[in-house]
Amino acid sequence: xITLENVSKTYEGVSKxxxxxxxxxxxxxxxxxxILGPSGAGKSTLMRCINRLVVPTGGRILLDGREVTSRRRxxxxxxxxxxxxxxxxxLVKRLSVLMNVLSGRLAYHTFWPSLLYRFDQDDKRIAxxxxxxxxxxxxxxxxxxxxxxxEQQRVAIARALAQEPKVILADEPVASLDxxxxxxxxxxxxxxxxxLGITVLCNLHQVEYAREYAERxxxxxxxxxxxxxxxxxxxDDILQQIYYRDxxxxxxxx
Amino acid sequence: xxxxxxxxxxxxxxxxxxxxxxxxKALGWTSLALAVLWFTANEIGLNPIAxxxxxxxxxxxxxxxxxxxxxxxxFLGRATVETVQIAVWGTLLAVVFSIPLSLxxxxxxxxxxxxxxxxxxxxxxxxxxxxxxxxxxxxxxxRGINELIFALIFVSAxxxxxxxxxxxxALHATGMLAKFCGEEIEGVDRGQVEAMQATGxxxxxxxxxAVIPQAIPAFISYSIFRFxxxxxxxxxxxxxxxxxxxxxxxxxxxxxxxxxxATCILVIFLLVWATDWVxxxxxxxxx
Numbered sequence: 303x304i305t306l307e308n309v310s311k312t313y314e315g316v317s318k319x320x321x322x323x324x325x326x327x328x329x330x331x332x333x334x335x336x337i338l339g340p341s342g343a344g345k346s347t348l349m350r351c352i353n354r355l356v357v358p359t360g361g362r363i364l365l366d367g368r369e370v371t372s373r374r375r376x377x378x379x380x381x382x383x384x385x386x387x388x389x390x391x392x393l394v395k396r397l398s399v400l401m402n403v404l405s406g407r408l409a410y411h412t413f414w415p416s417l418l419y420r421f422d423q424d425d426k427r428i429a430x431x432x433x434x435x436x437x438x439x440x441x442x443x444x445x446x447x448x449x450x451x452x453e454q455q456r457v458a459i460a461r462a463l464a465q466e467p468k469v470i471l472a473d474e475p476v477a478s479l480d481x482x483x484x485x486x487x488x489x490x491x492x493x494x495x496x497x498l499g500i501t502v503l504c505n506l507h508q509v510e511y512a513r514e515y516a517e518r519x520x521x522x523x524x525x526x527x528x529x530x531x532x533x534x535x536x537x538d539d540i541l542q543q544i545y546y547r548d549x550x551x552x553x554x555x556x
Numbered sequence: 557x558x559x560x561x562x563x564x565x566x567x568x569x570x571x572x573x574x575x576x577x578x579x580x581k582a583l584g585w586t587s588l589a590l591a592v593l594w595f596t597a598n599e600i601g602l603n604p605i606a607x608x609x610x611x612x613x614x615x616x617x618x619x620x621x622x623x624x625x626x627x628x629x630x631f632l633g634r635a636t637v638e639t640v641q642i643a644v645w646g647t648l649l650a651v652v653f654s655i656p657l658s659l660x661x662x663x664x665x666x667x668x669x670x671x672x673x674x675x676x677x678x679x680x681x682x683x684x685x686x687x688x689x690x691x692x693x694x695x696x697x698x699r700g701i702n703e704l705i706f707a708l709i710f711v712s713a714x715x716x717x718x719x720x721x722x723x724x725x726a727l728h729a730t731g732m733l734a735k736f737c738g739e740e741i742e743g744v745d746r747g748q749v750e751a752m753q754a755t756g757x758x759x760x761x762x763x764x765x766a767v768i769p770q771a772i773p774a775f776i777s778y779s780i781f782r783f784x785x786x787x788x789x790x791x792x793x794x795x796x797x798x799x800x801x802x803x804x805x806x807x808x809x810x811x812x813x814x815x816x817x818a819t820c821i822l823v824i825f826l827l828v829w830a831t832d833w834v835x836x837x838x839x840x841x842x843x
Contacts, residue, residue: 353754381756392751396769405765409756416761458751465755 303366303501304329304352304469310360311347311525321347322525324361331468334492334502336516336533338509340545344525345505349471352503353384366468382409385462385500387491389474391454395447399438399457402446403429406464425464432460436490452483459490463498470495472504476511488515509541617814624818632804632823639800639827642718642793643786646725651779653726654734658775660691661738664749665763692738698731703789707798718799725786725793733782737775744770777839784835791824801827
């Protein structure tokens with residue numbers, strides 16, 4: 303489904319920061335993959351490389367056997383197949399919940415209907431369906447900024463689902479939520495993705511959630527894959543490797 | 557304990573040194589500013605005694621204006637309406653012009669000019685932001701030129717009358733509005749923009765769904781403020797023949813009909829006051 307081949311990313315700036323070093327991962331269709339690692343390990347960068355919010359400096363990424371490139375039309379088509387969920391939810395606060403979910407349909411449309419903020423009946427049906435999946439349909443007409451954090455994240459999941467994606471990238475989806483809500487959100491994510499056969503890549507920094515929800519875990523530390531295997535094999539030794547490998551250079555970058 | 561005491565003492569020492577340095581700096585700048593102000597006051601002939609001496613003339617002028625000839629109001633109705641019309645159209649045109657211009661004048665929405673295989677040098681020189689810089693420069697020109705000067709130009713272009721005033725206000729207000737909104741657009745939350753990009757939306761769709769919703773409250777509130785300012789400008793545009801109350805003002809003044817001039821000033825004051833009141837209510841309602 304997704305193949306990463308020797309993906310590297312170096313941020314050029316005042317000081318060079320190597321965020322990813324030759325990361326190669328193969329993700330199978332329908333898999334629920336957790337990328338585990340401390341802050342600054344490069345998890346966010348890795349995800350953003352897949353939908354090219356960040357342009358990798360080396361290697362290639364294949365989605366369904368086709369390389370994701372920067373060519374605008376191809377990139378838009380690829381992004382349409384990849385939903386994304388963010389740590390800060392990133393709903394457009396001043397738009398209604400429904401409009402936020404509908405915005406997941408934008409890639410299916412051209413400029414002119416969007417100019418009038420118009421969507422067709424099918425889009426609306428899909429959007430409401432997605433909202434129902436996360437049990438948020440009763441708040442469809444509220445403004446997004448009136449919702450609590452957990453509710454906003456559920457709407458964000460609905461927005462990603464409305465794209466009818468093959469893949470969902472969840473970048474620290476529960477890092478700003480309390481443990482109870484976090485479990486709820488992860489459960490929604492896992493359950494819906496399972497029902498719809500969507501491949502999910504989920505960044506986490508908490509080991510317990512990874513153990514609970516992941517089928518497979520990729521451990522990332524300082525931009526390198528240090529573990530790749532089923533969550534059952536996450537031993538203390540491996541966690542030590544992921545989290546405490548040379549702590550001095552583990553600076554904060556997400 | 558001693559280690560902590562030592563650290564505290566060192567920090568206190570540092571604090572007092574910094575405070576002294578700040579004091580010296582402040583004194584230096586203050587004396588410099590005072591010197592400059594004193595010098596300029598001399599240069600421009602800032603002289604309270606001249607003002608005191610001139611009070612006789614001022615009093616003379618004021619007594620000639622009193623009592624205001626309120627019957628003149630009947631001739632001012634048309635001019636007042638015209639002033640408001642100039643301001644409405646001027647502001648409206650400015651709003652329409654500044655929507656596209658403000659998008660060009662924001663670093664995050666302006667079209668980037670890229671040349672493949674030459675990108676690195678190109679970007680180091682800032683040339684990919686060519687459209688942005690050109691637009692900003694254009695807006696600075698519009699902003700830099702006073703409405704009265706624009707009015708003078710347009711009076712000679714389209715003739716005496718309110719249309720020249722409308723154009724003058726439209727241009728100047730466009731410069732202000734578009735620059736302000738461009739800055740507002742640059743300040744939008746990047747996360748929301750990223751989320752829209754990640755859905756596969758096109759650049760224009762991202763602007764419509766992530767940028768505009770964030771910038772719109774400031775845009776509306778500033779447009780209303782701009783209307784308020786435009787009314788005030790429109791009251792004086794008549795001085796150069798661009799229609800409105802200013803024309804009546806200068807006419808009565810030139811004919812030495814001071815009581816009528818007083819009425820004009822009174823009407824202008826009422827108009828400005830009423831606009832201010834309406835605009836503040838309007839803004840409060842929208843925000």
